[in-house]
Amino acid sequence: VVTIADVAARAGVSIATVSRVLSPGAAPHPVSADTAERVRAAARELSFVPSAMAQGLVVRRSGLIGLVVPDLLDPYYPSIASGVEQAARKSQHAVLICNTLGTESRLRDYVRLLRARRVEAIVVSGGSTLRDRQLRLLERSDVPVVLIGRPVEDGGLTYVSIDNMAAARAATEHLIQIGRTRIAHLSGATTQRTMHDRADGFFAAVRIPSIEGRLEALLLETSGAPEHGYSVVAEQLAKGPRADGIFAATDRLAIAAMAAVHDAGLQVPQDVAVIGFDDIPLAGLLRPSLSSVAQPAVQLGKEAIRLALQLAAGQRAQSVVLPARPIFRASTQP
Amino acid sequence: VVTIADVAARAGVSIATVSRVLSPGAAPHPVSADTAERVRAAARELSFVPSAMAQGLVVRRSGLIGLVVPDLLDPYYPSIASGVEQAARKSQHAVLICNTLGTESRLRDYVRLLRARRVEAIVVSGGSTLRDRQLRLLERSDVPVVLIGRPVEDGGLTYVSIDNMAAARAATEHLIQIGRTRIAHLSGATTQRTMHDRADGFFAAVRIPSIEGRLEALLLETSGAPEHGYSVVAEQLAKGPRADGIFAATDRLAIAAMAAVHDAGLQVPQDVAVIGFDDIPLAGLLRPSLSSVAQPAVQLGKEAIRLALQLAAGQRAQSVVLPARPIFRASTQP
DNA sequence: CTGAAAGCGCTTACAG
DNA sequence: CTGAAAGCGCTTACAG
Numbered sequence: 001v002v003t004i005a006d007v008a009a010r011a012g013v014s015i016a017t018v019s020r021v022l023s024p025g026a027a028p029h030p031v032s033a034d035t036a037e038r039v040r041a042a043a044r045e046l047s048f049v050p051s052a053m054a055q056g057l058v059v060r061r062s063g064l065i066g067l068v069v070p071d072l073l074d075p076y077y078p079s080i081a082s083g084v085e086q087a088a089r090k091s092q093h094a095v096l097i098c099n100t101l102g103t104e105s106r107l108r109d110y111v112r113l114l115r116a117r118r119v120e121a122i123v124v125s126g127g128s129t130l131r132d133r134q135l136r137l138l139e140r141s142d143v144p145v146v147l148i149g150r151p152v153e154d155g156g157l158t159y160v161s162i163d164n165m166a167a168a169r170a171a172t173e174h175l176i177q178i179g180r181t182r183i184a185h186l187s188g189a190t191t192q193r194t195m196h197d198r199a200d201g202f203f204a205a206v207r208i209p210s211i212e213g214r215l216e217a218l219l220l221e222t223s224g225a226p227e228h229g230y231s232v233v234a235e236q237l238a239k240g241p242r243a244d245g246i247f248a249a250t251d252r253l254a255i256a257a258m259a260a261v262h263d264a265g266l267q268v269p270q271d272v273a274v275i276g277f278d279d280i281p282l283a284g285l286l287r288p289s290l291s292s293v294a295q296p297a298v299q300l301g302k303e304a305i306r307l308a309l310q311l312a313a314g315q316r317a318q319s320v321v322l323p324a325r326p327i328f329r330a331s332t333q334p
Numbered sequence: 335v336v337t338i339a340d341v342a343a344r345a346g347v348s349i350a351t352v353s354r355v356l357s358p359g360a361a362p363h364p365v366s367a368d369t370a371e372r373v374r375a376a377a378r379e380l381s382f383v384p385s386a387m388a389q390g391l392v393v394r395r396s397g398l399i400g401l402v403v404p405d406l407l408d409p410y411y412p413s414i415a416s417g418v419e420q421a422a423r424k425s426q427h428a429v430l431i432c433n434t435l436g437t438e439s440r441l442r443d444y445v446r447l448l449r450a451r452r453v454e455a456i457v458v459s460g461g462s463t464l465r466d467r468q469l470r471l472l473e474r475s476d477v478p479v480v481l482i483g484r485p486v487e488d489g490g491l492t493y494v495s496i497d498n499m500a501a502a503r504a505a506t507e508h509l510i511q512i513g514r515t516r517i518a519h520l521s522g523a524t525t526q527r528t529m530h531d532r533a534d535g536f537f538a539a540v541r542i543p544s545i546e547g548r549l550e551a552l553l554l555e556t557s558g559a560p561e562h563g564y565s566v567v568a569e570q571l572a573k574g575p576r577a578d579g580i581f582a583a584t585d586r587l588a589i590a591a592m593a594a595v596h597d598a599g600l601q602v603p604q605d606v607a608v609i610g611f612d613d614i615p616l617a618g619l620l621r622p623s624l625s626s627v628a629q630p631a632v633q634l635g636k637e638a639i640r641l642a643l644q645l646a647a648g649q650r651a652q653s654v655v656l657p658a659r660p661i662f663r664a665s666t667q668p
Numbered sequence: 669c670t671g672a673a674a675g676c677g678c679t680t681a682c683a684g
Numbered sequence: 685c686t687g688a689a690a691g692c693g694c695t696t697a698c699a700g
Contacts, residue, residue: 001452001476003692003693003694004693004694005693013670013671014670014671014672015671015693015694015695016670016671016672016673016695016696017669017670017671018694019694019695019696020669020670020695020696023694023695025695025696029669029670029696030669030670031669031670032669032670035669035670047474047476049446049449049450050450050693050694051391051450051452051692051693051694052450052451052452053387053390053391053396053451053452053692053693053694054391054676054692054693054694054695055693055694055695056387056676056694057385057387057388057391057675057676057677057678057692057693057694057695058675058676058693058694058695058696059676059694059695059696060676062387067431072412072413072415072416072419073412073413073416073615074615075409075412075615075616077412078406078407078409078411078412079406079407081406081431082406082407082433085406085431085432085433086433089443094430094447094451095430095431096428096429096430096431097401097415097419097429097430097431098419099416099419099420109423112383113428115383116383116384116385116386117386117387117428118335118385118386118387140381142335142381226619230619252616252619255616255619255620256619258621259619259620259621259623262621263621281407281408281409282409282586282589282616285560285564285586285589285590285593286589286593286620287592287593287596287597289593337676337677337678338677338678339677347686347687348686348687348688349677349678349679349687350679350680350686350687350688350689351685351686351687352678353678353679353680354679354680354685354686357678357679359679359680363680363685363686364685364686365685365686366685366686369685369686384677384678385676385677385678387676387677387678388676388677388678388679388692389677389678389679390678390692391676391677391678391679391691391692391693391694392677392678392679392680392691392692393678393679393680393692394692669700670699670700671698671699671700672698672699672700673696673697673698673699674695674696674697674698675694675695675696676693676694676695677692678691678692679690679691679692680689680690680691681689681690682687682688682689682690683686683687683688683689684685684686684687684688
């Protein structure tokens with residue numbers, strides 16, 4: 001491939017001058033207008049692009065950010081990834097994608113890879129799924145880490161998260177408002193703080209004194225897998241007294257719940273109203289269309305990158321909690 | 335951060351020896367057992383990981399692969415990305431993710447970025463959505479390119495694809511087999527070869543002589559956007575004679591079609607059977623569960639990486655066409 | 669405004 | 685088996 005020396009030769013200048021024209025860092029060095037033009041012409045003719053590896057080596061910044069996700073196939077993570085990618089691109093960073101499938105060994109391998117690449121920061125989506133050992137793995141990496149989603153024990157790690165409890169509470173209150181009196185929360189694994197917080201929000205909503213006694217609340221805990229959600233809901237509906245409203249901790253669980261309701265010969269929302277969480281892109285297309293809590297995925301990504309770059313610059317960074325907004329659709333129509 | 339010199343000092347050897355122990359390339363250099371052990375111990379104690387940038391610079395291989403996708407929010411692409419990531423990891427490559435949102439300017443920026451990073455190859459998912467200018471942009475990049483999905487004019491570019499025509503034909507034949515006689519194809523933008531091939535497969539199926547005359551076929555063309563699919567289907571159902579079977583070119587369109595059927599007061603599959611394409615992870619969870627053509631996403635990713643590395647090694651690579659398998663669920667139950 | 673030179677952190681002939 | 689040295693492709697004080 002073509003190097004800076006080729007461009008320099010063609011333009012009849014030194015490589016230093018080429019560098020100054022083509023990569024004027026923070027404090028640009030003066031170069032005469034026509035020299036600059038000659039250099040640019042030569043670069044264009046040779047279709048030269050400076051090597052990011054060589055640049056990174058000398059300026060000691062890789063321009064790279066690692067993005068760790070537990071599972072690309074879960075429709076929630078691509079939304080986050082999309083936000084992170086957008087924000088990273090704006091700050092001139094490239095994103096290395098790391099799919100851990102939730103396993104510690106892959107996380108370990110990827111942390112090593114990201115360290116080797118000298119990434120400026122690691123953004124970990126699905127932060128709340130991390131267990132202690134995994135968090136320590138990240139902390140020990142000596143690379144700035146920003147979590148998206150707050151873990152149970154954040155141990156000082158910076159995170160960006162939504163207010164899961166408030167959002168879950170709002171979703172549940174909506175079920176109450178439309179007159180549901182036997183409300184179930186179909187939770188994910190409550191070992192994850194995200195799921196735990198959503199469950200907390202659920203309980204906060206159902207414990208409003210003014211309605212106490214007229215309301216029954218039940219917790220249906222699952223692993224988070226839709227198949228599990230399906231069977232748990234099917235069982236609840238079979239043995240009665242039936243729930244008439246379900247707040248599911250994720251849209252995948254909500255869709256599983258709708259399937260179980262359907263298969264029990266019941267209807268959403270007439271017999272059982274359902275509201276989910278995440279507002280995946282397909283939510284509005286389902287029938288009945290699925291009410292859900294929308295996460296500001298792009299905003300989360302932006303904030304994560306902002307904090308990551310602060311940390312990378314050696315500054316302190318303050319964790320951020322963003323609001324989430326419930327969207328009401330047909331699945332909770334009164 | 336810690337460098338090879340730190341490790342060398344600690345182990346009491348030269349940096350050459352450290353390199354030989356820690357990064358034994360293809361032809362490992364002999365090192366005495368206890369020297370090697372001392373080096374490894376020092377590296378462990380200092381938690382040293384060699385800089386991929388420095389290594390890449392001297393060996394002239396970045397170990398990087400660029401993955402270009404048009405839209406992470408479309409549930410089809412994360413499946414592909416997942417396959418590519420898996421395969422890349424196995425071959426010791428890291429993946430840079432590039433979300434173009436279908437725009438040429440972002441594609442251009444990303445091609446430049448990937449060239450600067452000296453990626454060994456670029457894998458372009460959604461290859462069939464590319465227009466001529468975009469293809470030439472990729473060709474001119476001078477970096478090996480493998481497309482996932484075949485463009486209209488492949489101009490010699492290597493691609494991996496499924497046999498869209500055969501798969502579409504099988505899906506359509508299934509509708510015929512279950513007794514549907516007014517069958518519509520809800521297509522995406524047929525300027526994309528993928529969509530064009532699926533439409534061809536549809537027509538091939540409905541033109542079987544033995545059933546000709548007893549079968550009506552209609553093409554409902556859309557932009558590929560679910561909203562558009564919804565309105566096109568709604569219109570078809572409203573003005574009659576109604577289709578009783580729909581083969582949608584993507585699952586998103588199929589879901590939109592199911593919504594339109596539902597909103598017209600009709601039922602899937604009794605009034606209108608629906609089969610989609612892609613078999614997104616949620617297909618089986620819908621009610622009715624959605625029949626669909628499953629793509630071997632992981633396999634596609636693997637093949638793409640295999641071909642990409644062949645090209646990167648200066649060898650020729652043969653484009654690959656893999657079979658796709660229809661999965662029949664409740665939405666086409668007889 | 670321009671260039672020569674040092675140096676970023678590694679690998680790998682070359683010599684011993 | 686080990687090390688000194690050149691060199692990968694850049695940036696940036698330093699000198700002019």
